[in-house]
Amino acid sequence: xxTARMSASPTKFHAPVPGTLPAPERELRRRFLEEAEVxxxxxxxxxxxxxxxxxxxxxxxxxxxxxxxxxxxxxxAGQIEEILRSRTIWICASxxxxxxxxxxxxxITDLLYALKRTAIDAGLYPEQFPVYLLSKNFxxxxxxxxxxxxxxxxxxxxxxxxxxxxxxxxxxxxxMIRKGRISLFPKKIKGVEAIxxxxxxxxxLELPRxxxxxxxxxxxxxxxxxx
Amino acid sequence: xxYIYYPGCSLESAGKPYDESLRAVFxxxxxxxxxxxxxxxxxxxxxxxxDEALSMAISARNLALAEQAGFRDLIAPCSACxxxxxKTNRFLRDSPELRxxxxxxxxxxxxxxxxxxxxxxxxxxxxxxxxxxxxxSAAKRKxxxxxxxxxxxxxxxxxxRGFDDSEFPSTMDRxxxxxxxxxxxxxxxxxxxxxxxxxxxxxxxxxxVKDLLECAVENGAHCIITTCPLCQVNVESYQKRVxxxxxxxxxxxxxxxxxxxxxxLGCSETELGLQRNLxxxxxxxxxxxx
Numbered sequence: 001x002x003t004a005r006m007s008a009s010p011t012k013f014h015a016p017v018p019g020t021l022p023a024p025e026r027e028l029r030r031r032f033l034e035e036a037e038v039x040x041x042x043x044x045x046x047x048x049x050x051x052x053x054x055x056x057x058x059x060x061x062x063x064x065x066x067x068x069x070x071x072x073x074x075x076x077a078g079q080i081e082e083i084l085r086s087r088t089i090w091i092c093a094s095x096x097x098x099x100x101x102x103x104x105x106x107x108i109t110d111l112l113y114a115l116k117r118t119a120i121d122a123g124l125y126p127e128q129f130p131v132y133l134l135s136k137n138f139x140x141x142x143x144x145x146x147x148x149x150x151x152x153x154x155x156x157x158x159x160x161x162x163x164x165x166x167x168x169x170x171x172x173x174x175x176m177i178r179k180g181r182i183s184l185f186p187k188k189i190k191g192v193e194a195i196x197x198x199x200x201x202x203x204x205l206e207l208p209r210x211x212x213x214x215x216x217x218x219x220x221x222x223x224x225x226x227x
Numbered sequence: 228x229x230y231i232y233y234p235g236c237s238l239e240s241a242g243k244p245y246d247e248s249l250r251a252v253f254x255x256x257x258x259x260x261x262x263x264x265x266x267x268x269x270x271x272x273x274x275x276x277x278d279e280a281l282s283m284a285i286s287a288r289n290l291a292l293a294e295q296a297g298f299r300d301l302i303a304p305c306s307a308c309x310x311x312x313x314k315t316n317r318f319l320r321d322s323p324e325l326r327x328x329x330x331x332x333x334x335x336x337x338x339x340x341x342x343x344x345x346x347x348x349x350x351x352x353x354x355x356x357x358x359x360x361x362x363x364s365a366a367k368r369k370x371x372x373x374x375x376x377x378x379x380x381x382x383x384x385x386x387x388r389g390f391d392d393s394e395f396p397s398t399m400d401r402x403x404x405x406x407x408x409x410x411x412x413x414x415x416x417x418x419x420x421x422x423x424x425x426x427x428x429x430x431x432x433x434x435x436v437k438d439l440l441e442c443a444v445e446n447g448a449h450c451i452i453t454t455c456p457l458c459q460v461n462v463e464s465y466q467k468r469v470x471x472x473x474x475x476x477x478x479x480x481x482x483x484x485x486x487x488x489x490x491x492l493g494c495s496e497t498e499l500g501l502q503r504n505l506x507x508x509x510x511x512x513x514x515x516x517x
Contacts, residue, residue, distance in 0.1 A: 038279050040321035059419045063431045091428060095381035095419030100393045109386065117279070130427035138271070142285070146267040148236035157426060172464055176241065179503040183240045190265045194336040195285060201335040202281040202328075 021078045028080045031121060035114035039107050042114070047104040048072045054098035054108050064088040068098055068108055084119040090131040133161055143199055146189035151182050229259030230352065231298035233266055233289060235305035242305065242456030244500030248485035249304055249349055251499055255492040256357060256365055263293055269308040280325060284332035286315040291333055291340035304349050306382035306455035312346040348383050350454055350484060351390040354398050359405040367493030370408035372511035376443035377410050380455040381419045399452065399484055406491045411446040415439055420461040436461055437469045440477045450480040450508055452487055459483060464505050480508035
């Protein structure tokens with residue numbers, strides 16, 4: 001699917017100056033590089049050989065629309081938006097096999113995190129996207145209690161996303177409750193105020209960024225940019 | 228020697244038997260284990276996808292508290308916590324910019340972290356600090372006749388080469404072989420179980436779990452031994468769904484390594500939380516003999 005879209009773009013290419021990226025893509029790139037900078041060794045992305053070891057090592061690449069190798073290729077080709085709209089970045093289970101095996105020591109898993117953050121920041125993930133929904137609820141629970149509460153997390157998630165899935169989980173849930181493996185009553189830690197203070201302070205650390213949807217520039221991407 | 232213990236959220240609920248058996252093993256070996264007071268969530272991988280500096284600060288609060296309490300070695304049994312806390316240590320050491328931000332955030336709540344805490348996995352502590360010989364001499368039961376698949380999961384050996392090889396670790400194999408058990412050939416020992424994908428993309432995850440079960444069973448394992456609460460839940464409690472989806476009939480006991488170890492050390496079933504496992508494990512007769 002991604003390949004089809006990629007091959008279609010050169011014919012529709014209307015960038016004003018050859019060799020430069022369209023404005024929305026430039027903006028996404030700037031944001032991504034900002035996020036990638038936090039990753040120690042993040043700059044090694046420029047050393048990619050396109051050998052495909054990452055894709056071959058990934059236990060879930062079979063379910064991705066863009067392979068990990070292609071993620072780096074698209075980054076180099078100036079098509080970050082394509083990456084951010086893929087389900088690849090969300091399907092990564094963070095097992096770090098690609099990072100371990102990469103002959104160029106590229107921090108692939110951490111860079112995928114940077115891409116996730118860029119996608120969230122730019123509002124480019126699909127509405128009600130499972131991974132984002134789960135993360136959001138997780139963060140909400142931790143901010144409220146200081147610890148995660150597995151039961152609340154799954155409850156919130158399934159109620160929003162898939163109430164029927166909750167029914168399906170019910171027998172397992174009951175079994176786990178019987179075995180004493182689900183805590184029914186959330187515990188709050190004493191230092192929860194500290195967590196909230198850290199949270200508030202972290203917001204003041206950075207200039208507030210407007211969450212702005214970047215218009216999808218179909219056909220405006222695909223020109224080679226310096227990685 | 229006393230260690231400071233960071234259980235993590237999972238060990239309070241689904242991973243409860245891990246918590247119980249870990250404490251039992253440390254008691255049986257006369258090792259001190261003090262729970263970190265008022266610990267908070269490590270941030271897990273999910274917080275990380277939202278905000279990096281913030282997630283590091285939240286996770287560093289635990290390290291700062293441990294340092295303040297005067298401990299050098301913090302034990303984190305959950306693979307996700309272990310990796311996140313380890314990563315926090317490494318990022319703070321390698322990125323001065325991040326360090327400054329996190330220092331500032333911790334300062335807001337009157338804490339300070341001087342990078343003086345080592346994050347350790349209990350498997351590492353038991354095998355490398357205590358040693359297999361000392362454990363073997365403390366053992367009350369032999370594990371003869373136990374054929375197990377040693378399943379390490381992904382995050383205790385990656386991204387960094389920690390206390391063992393990133394792809395073919397052998398710490399757990401050696402430990403239980405010394406106690407008489409047999410580790411079966413299990414090439415998927417560090418293959419990912421899918422983690423939270425069971426919630427977000429169940430079809431992808433069920434496939435991964437099926438691969439693991441298939442590999443263990445076909446190589447003759449009677450049980451799978453794990454080191455991670457998420458692996459344990461995925462591989463144990465979703466067997467019914469795997470069977471339904473793939474037309475298989477798996478019923479494989481999946482235990483924490485501390486449960487099997489505790490059994491060898493003579494702890495009772497309830498001490499080890501074995502009654503909480505969904506697929507019951509029956510120790511082979513020879514394993515019960517002293």
